[in-house]
Amino acid sequence: MEQVVIIGAGPAGYTAALYAARANLSPLVLVGRVPGGQLSLTSDIENFPGFPEGLGGMELVDRMKVQAERFGPVVRYEEATAVDFSPVAHRVITDTEVYTTRTLILCTGSTSRRLNVAGEDRFFGHGVSTCATCDGAFYRDRRVIVVGGGDSALEEGIFLTRFAHHVRIVHRRDVLRASRIMQHRAMENPRIEFVWNTVIEEVLGDERTGVTGARVKNLVTGTETVLDADGLFIAIGHIPSTELFKGKLALDEQGYIVTDRRQHTSVPGVFAGGDVQDHVFRQAITAAGTGCAAAMEAEKCIARGE
Ligand SMILES: Cc1cc2nc3c(=O)[nH]c(=O)nc-3n(C[C@H](O)[C@H](O)[C@H](O)COP(=O)(O)OP(=O)(O)OC[C@H]3O[C@@H](n4cnc5c(N)ncnc54)[C@H](O)[C@@H]3O)c2cc1C
Structure with missing residues (x-):
């Protein structure tokens, strides 16, 4: 059984991976179809703190990946095709594997129309x-x-x-x-x-x-x-990547995952960070911030034995 499975490999997913890995939880990251997430689609990022000269979107997210990998998460190039939440252990199914995990962090982002x-x-x-x-x-x-x-x-x-x-x-x-x-x-x-x-x-x-x-x-x-x-x-709208989660946890009327201020979803042990739960800010830095918070809360949940 995994301690933490993170679905998504954008700024939220890699920041969650960094924090969970540094907490010694050996997280498993499922990358999905867009390695690096939305940042991989853009050329120049000038508003991510710590990079005063700016840098390419792919370079920024690659740096996040390298930084997380220093602490040993397992990164798998697989897509989650189904999830099953249960009080005993959550399950994540991909084309090739079935993972069981104590906690789950959903960082599947969104796509713009x-x-x-x-x-x-x-x-x-x-x-x-x-x-x-x-x-x-x-x-x-x-x-x-x-x-x-x-x-x-x-x-x-x-x-x-x-x-x-x-x-x-x-x-x-x-x-x-x-x-x-x-x-x-x-x-x-x-x-x-x-x-x-x-x-x-x-x-x-x-x-x-x-x-x-x-x-x-x-x-x-x-x-x-x-x-x-x-x-x-x-500017014709965004679609949160929540198809997998419909009917399994609370979504708002636009389909975004509902989280509380500590990134908990409506299901115990399941957390979410980044654009999949944010239709207001939609920035790399806010995605990273909520990814971090989700991992810290997952760690507390495991430590309490919940
Ligand atoms: C053109 C463009 C320019 C931008 N410029 C900036 C900028 O200058 N500054 C800034 O701060 N922000 C910018 N943004 C916004 C920023 O990219 C997003 O806010 C940020 O990427 C959101 O991060 P995220 O981790 O929540 O999700 P995403 O980056 O959307 O990543 C989602 C991840 O989830 C994975 N995934 C989805 N479904 C599954 C599944 N079923 N199984 C496994 N994995 C799955 C995807 O493969 C992907 O890796 C820009 C966005 C775009 C599109």
Whole structure:
């Protein structure tokens, strides 16, 4: 029987692994399909403390892995395909193994909804982003497009006007889903322009300059045009990776794992950290922080013999 199994190998999972391994619990980490998690998708990280010059997303998460591995966790390139929570021992099933464990730390993260248009994958992390807090500062005095019509799209758009001199919010309808107050703020902002009834058909650019704009289509007239831009932010929502846990522990109405302030889930001995339980901050540092807290609580749970 394992002491701690950690599902997920992003900043939350590797920080949980570091703390659990240093507490002598020999944690087992299941990596899943995205080694390194969301950070592996982005080029520059300038807001992780301790790296004043900034560094690549993959390099940052690789460093977390190397640091955790110094203390001996077992890292397995397997995906959890089912979990079974029980008061005696929790079980995690992968394609090749069945692990039983006293405690479980869920760090499966989330994925941002994508447009699924040409050019999106090619420039993802290089001009196409899903996080204004993360990447907004790269667009000082530049032009950006934000795609979406809900509160988060307007929030991202307003935030981006701190840097970009022109923000176009492209929305597929002529009515916003966002709250009245957010609509009012965005419409009053002289740097924001709304492009209504319009969808992105293709992200344009080249390897040398990055994103140069987007080919868009007006859904009412059918007309296609090109909007110039240096960056494109997709703000159409996130999907927490909680499919495995549905019906097995408490999720909120958006599907995120419900945790208390000590990262306990609704099931004793099962903890969660990172974006899978956080739809507010969604940052590497907060994921690492909650991964750390989850591991410290797992350690206490084992020490108390619960
Ligand atoms: C383009 C982009 C740019 C970003 N830039 C920044 C930035 O500049 N600064 C910043 O602080 N944050 C940034 N972020 C946000 C940051 O990457 C996330 O907040 C952080 O990665 C969340 O960490 P996590 O460990 O919770 O989850 P994730 O990083 O999402 O990792 C989830 C892990 O769970 C694994 N997993 C999922 N399901 C299973 C399963 N069934 N079995 C086994 N493993 C599984 C995955 O394989 C993955 O390893 C950015 C995000 C994106 C997408």
